[in-house]
Amino acid sequence: GAGVSQSPSNKVTEKGKDVELRCDPISGHTALYWYRQRLGQGLEFLIYFQGNSAPDKSGLPSDRFSAERTGESVSTLTIQRTQQEDSAVYLCASSLFGSNEQFFGPGTRLTVL
């Protein structure tokens, strides 16, 4: 079956613009995660969705970052008024309810000029 997909694969934007990144999880996976990977760094947790529960937003670095998820399907990560330090690869992962194994998408490389 299809894995986790993300779009776009690359995004170049100007400082101050808003961007939306999309994640399609594996069908049937109730949990969805967003991570950020800056150059030379490990992955930083951003936000976690589990079913219809309130999301865990504890990793969002500022109020410019937000994410939504429609039911148990697509999620969108929005970054408003982008800054150069937002340049990174944004990775999405999904997992089955009760499973600790996360399946990752290929990521979206965001470059803020």
Added chain:
Amino acid sequence: AQSVTQPDIHITVSEGASLELRCNYSYGATPYLFWYVQSPGQGLQLLLKYFSGDTLVQGIKGFEAEFKRSQSSFNLRKPSVHWSDAAEYFCAVLAGYSTLTFGKGTMLLVSP
């Protein structure tokens, strides 16, 4: 708070030689530990995981890792490296109920 340290940023190994990538973790409870591999332009692929039981775990692609509680370590090993193993490797610990805390990664270079 939990943390993961991968002390080696880069490692170069000759093809056919053995490999050991180091990982140390800090976590108050019994850890759930993972190793992921990331090839250029790819997402992360799970190599292996440790939850409980046998401290030596086998993974895909001929990799294994050993959990040593006394050393707070979970080192990744492979007896004979192939050129296709060149990639970045991440160690991670499961924090709380679901989120992963990652190390900064070790880039493996394989020389002919």
